[in-house]
Amino acid sequence: MADDASRLFLAEVRAFARDVVAPEAPAWARGRAVDPALFTRAAGIGLTSIEVPAAFGGLGLSFRAKVEACAILAAVDFGLAMALVNTHNVARRIVLSAPPDLARTLLPDLLSGTASACTALTEPGAGSDAAAMQCRAETVPGGWVLKGEKSWIVNARHARHSIVYAQCGEPGQGAGIAAFLVDLTDPAVTRYPVDSAIPQASIGTGGFRLDRCPVPDERLLLPAGTAFKAILEEINGARIYVAAMCCAMVSAALRIAQSYGETRQTFGKPLNQHASWREKLASCATALAAAWALVETAILATETRGDVRHLAAAAKVNAVGLAQRELPTLLHAMGAEGLRETYPFARHVGAAQIAALTDGSTAMLLDRLGRWDPTPINL
Ligand SMILES: Cc1cc2nc3c(=O)[nH]c(=O)nc-3n(C[C@H](O)[C@H](O)[C@H](O)COP(=O)(O)OP(=O)(O)OC[C@H]3O[C@@H](n4cnc5c(N)ncnc54)[C@H](O)[C@@H]3O)c2cc1C
Incomplete structure (x- = not known):
């Protein structure tokens, strides 16, 4: 059973889907980008903070509330629902795995919708067989450098942050893969949109290349062996x-x-x-x-x-x-x-x-x- 807070939140999601998303969705299907103000509005009702604990500024709601919110949005536009839940999931992962100070620095932008985020495993040469990824992480004093390319990633067109999975060990070793929180505005990152005849605008599909992108130690979210x-x-x-x-x-x-x-x-x-x-x-x-x-x-x-x-x-x-x-x-x-x-x-x-x-x-x-x-x- 949904509690009062979930019911209230889901009622707001329904109104948002009906009044804000539905009128825009046809234009997104023709390729128009989502207005950044719409992400701020979505975040304003809590769509990027559903499962984030209240102590970190989130709604602290349940997994069920997240599933229902996703469903309500997808009934109108699957792409926007995916875009929002992917930002949400990164915010949640930051709470779970980043040092608390870093989390408190990064979360306000994600929870207010002024920044979006993505999770990047897939590469041009590795999809289903994720363990075959070629993106490499090497240690340097104070942190890491990442080199490789990620493609077909939700939100990569506009995301500020990405949880990037990269190989620290031998190619093909699942246990060698670690997850890093990468600032996609770093000059070592080049991003690009990925398009197709099936519209990719509201889901924000894109890719990016990392050319020895520096990542400080504190941004190693999940070390090799756990990621x-x-x-x-x-x-x-x-x-x-x-x-x-x-x-x-x-x-x-x-x-x-x-x-x-x-x-x-x-x-x-x-x-x-x-x-x-x-x-x-x-x-x-x-x-x-x-x-x-x-x-x-x-x-x-x-x-x-x-x-x-x-x-x-x-x-x-x-x-x-x-x-x-x-x-x-x-x-x-x-x-x-x-x-x-x-x-x-x-x-x-x-x-x-x-x-x-x-x-x-x-x-x-x-x-x-x-x-x-x-x-x-x-x-
Ligand atoms: C719009 C969109 C958004 C995406 N967002 C993300 C994202 O945010 N982050 C991310 O990391 N990835 C994302 N992906 C990538 C997605 O996870 C991959 O497309 C998926 O893992 C399949 O990989 P592939 O496309 O490289 O297909 P391939 O691995 O090349 O496989 C091709 C086809 O063969 C099938 N196949 C593969 N191996 C076998 C086998 N052993 N036996 C039988 N069949 C097999 C596959 O199921 C697939 O149908 C996204 C994809 C799309 C289309």
Whole structure:
């Protein structure tokens, strides 16, 4: 059950999604950058500080509140939801792993939305096989220098800070990877946008090159030996909110199609009076109910600190597959109208493809799930 503080926060997120995000989203899909003032507004209601403890200026809310906030935003624009939660997650990681003085210096900008942040593992030559990363960290007096390139990173177009994963040991060694908090405004950093026919503006996709970028010792957030394990644990949470975001995109599309079916007439009656039209929506609603239930199970397992690895992976694979399958069907249920940019269908269809890659691609997760027995009762 949500407490009063969460309820109040989520009501504000709903109003923000409806009144601020929805009117802007079509322009982002045409490539227009998000106005920085919108990030400040989002941060103003707490979207970059949800799980950050109150002692550090955050809202101190639960993982569930974060998942629901992500879902509410993604129902309107998946990209913006991803951008905000990625900044949020860096703020949270800073609280957990940075020296307290450094945290208190860096957090105000992130929590006020005047700075954004990203988490960078992927490189041009290493995605699924993250341990094969080429980005190297070498010790120098007082700290480290980082050399390498990161690509396909949420927020990299504008982020001020990045948690960069880099190899300190031999190439290919998971245990040699450490995580550094890098100032992306350093002159040794060159950033670039990454674009595609599926819009990347609101998610802020980009990359950057590090040319012997200096990083002081205090910014080594996760030393070699702990970083890879920490990111794998953190990513379980990300899989659950991405699953919820996919469910939310399908929920939004289903509601619009249901409402359209009440008024659009074909052959002398509303669309929803045609059984074969209704069946498509009914089958979507059934699969959607199952997908939300799996997300809920994964949230509950997180709340009770159970082993969430398989549930998180299954919730994501299932919800991504649902979105990839059902969003085009729902678009078509609207006829040509479904293509209009005033509706989110086309944006969500593209977003489902992105969701299939971020925080563990479907193929990688299926590899793990092949060894999972989800049977809940004693047979
Ligand atoms: C919009 C967007 C935002 C992103 N944001 C971030 C971010 O913020 N931070 C970050 O670090 N990364 C980010 N990524 C990168 C994402 O994590 C990678 O795309 C993902 O890990 C897959 O890596 P790859 O694209 O290099 O594909 P590859 O690793 O080259 O794989 C290609 C395809 O083959 C499949 N495949 C790979 N190996 C196997 C195998 N052994 N068996 C079967 N199939 C296999 C993969 O699933 C994939 O479908 C983002 C990606 C996108 C599209």
